[in-house]
Amino acid sequence: DAGVIQSPRHEVTEMGxxxxxxxxxxxxxxxxxxxxQTMMRGLELLIYFNNNVPIDDSGxxxxxxxxKMPNASFSTLKIQPSEPRDSAVYFCASSFFPxxxxxxxxxxxxxx
Amino acid sequence: GIQVEQSPPDLILQEGANSTxxxxxxxxxxxxxxxxxNPWGQLINLFYIPSGTKQNGRLSATTVATExxxxxxxxxxxxxxxGVYFCAVDGYGGSQGNLIFGKGTKLSVKP
Numbered sequence: 001d002a003g004v005i006q007s008p009r010h011e012v013t014e015m016g017x018x019x020x021x022x023x024x025x026x027x028x029x030x031x032x033x034x035x036x037q038t039m040m041r042g043l044e045l046l047i048y049f050n051n052n053v054p055i056d057d058s059g060x061x062x063x064x065x066x067x068k069m070p071n072a073s074f075s076t077l078k079i080q081p082s083e084p085r086d087s088a089v090y091f092c093a094s095s096f097f098p099x100x101x102x103x104x105x106x107x108x109x110x111x112x
Numbered sequence: 113g114i115q116v117e118q119s120p121p122d123l124i125l126q127e128g129a130n131s132t133x134x135x136x137x138x139x140x141x142x143x144x145x146x147x148x149x150n151p152w153g154q155l156i157n158l159f160y161i162p163s164g165t166k167q168n169g170r171l172s173a174t175t176v177a178t179e180x181x182x183x184x185x186x187x188x189x190x191x192x193x194x195g196v197y198f199c200a201v202d203g204y205g206g207s208q209g210n211l212i213f214g215k216g217t218k219l220s221v222k223p
Contacts, residue, residue, distance in 0.1 A: 043213040056210055098143045103155035
């Protein structure tokens, strides 16, 4: 079985540009999570979806961040406009809630 | 919200040694998981263990929910065990999907 698939793996962009990160969860999983990892703050939950519905977005830093899950096999995390402090590794994870959580390989974002 | 504390923060071992990593949490949980982040950044699920004991090869984990802690045992450590080990919990109260991660234990296994 394919795991959680994220793209792009690496993104370098300039401040002010729009960034879109993509995620395909494991087939059959009903929950999808977006995490951000930085040295300073560790792993932070940004938002999670259950059956494609956003349940808790209290971790989304500000209005510049938005996430969608139009169907069970696809989700996006968008940052517009991007800022240097958004530089981090963004992980997508999925589970058959409340079971084991499986992570994608992450998208490393660098905003110059 | 629920607090998760892991200890020790750093651990250096000689190959072949055994180790115990600890995770303390501040409230009742219905979901506790251990993860390994390897030096390449991949996060791998090791155990889903809200209570009881599980074993997988050289690794085992025990969660004593009533006393609010979990232990991860690594026996006969290998260099490939190096990385950061995270404990994550999801409390009963509030948003049950919010899996809270500890700060991790950074393990270095020397050959």
